[in-house]
Amino acid sequence: MSITWYWEDLQPGLVRELGSITPSAEDIVEFAQQFDPQPFHVDELAGKRSIYGGLCASGWHTCAMAMRLTVLNFLNESSSMGSPGLESLRWLKPVYPGDTLTLSYTIVESRPLRKRADVGLVRGRWEMSNQNGEKVMQMEGFGMFGRRHAATAEELARIDAERSAS
């Protein structure tokens, strides 16, 4: 896969639409049985009796689905090097089976990394909405990205070193 998004390309204000995903009841229960087996995430009747009024997805499942869209529609075409964490995360509305969740990503801040000249840091905001236009999840967090000319700079340094040695 070729890289089209380096740190330099990720300027504050940039918005990327990252597509949609529609979890089924089976998807919701399967994730929750493994990672968040609270009654309202694994059982329809318990969901109905809860404050959510029906079976609903684990918040971690919602985040994982957002990450899937982020990787497939953005990070895999970028110089992404992972993330040190999040500043905030809000689960605003329940996610129900059959909801179509649409994700948008906005760059909020960008700065070079002090420790490494070849890496830059980006702060971004993810917003996920359902088919009724209700925001179900919002988070702000950091991503590390390789800089455009890092490889070239490394290459040049290596060539210089080899020249000096010969």
Added chain:
Amino acid sequence: MSITWYWEDLQPGLVRELGSITPSAEDIVEFAQQFDPQPFHVDELAGKRSIYGGLCASGWHTCAMAMRLTVLNFLNESSSMGSPGLESLRWLKPVYPGDTLTLSYTIVESRPLRKRADVGLVRGRWEMSNQNGEKVMQMEGFGMFGRRHAATAEELARIDAERSAS
């Protein structure tokens, strides 16, 4: 399952040890293929070439494993009603296949919910460490819990209403 932890029992300073989990390479790749297919989470060689020096777990997988321990060893014995979100989340060290991750949970703050007399809010801190005592993940977030006497109060109100009506 009977409830032993109501909101009233979750006072600031309370620490709960929530057990351990050891993800295999298969677990790490399976989660990442579905939710975070970045090269260093799905491919050993790509992991070796990355800043992480080896295949490592998606941060969302680490959170999901923490949630599993939290539900099985605490929330399923509580009056948990879900969470509105997190204040912060830090992925501090990579999680590698075979790492044994141990989770601890500390109550930081507790307050009644303004909107609902039968629910209280708790702010807690999760800390997850590997077998070398290195902290790999820390997060702080909120949980909603039913109050101990809520059911009784509701019951009494209903009985009163029925009495007045008859």
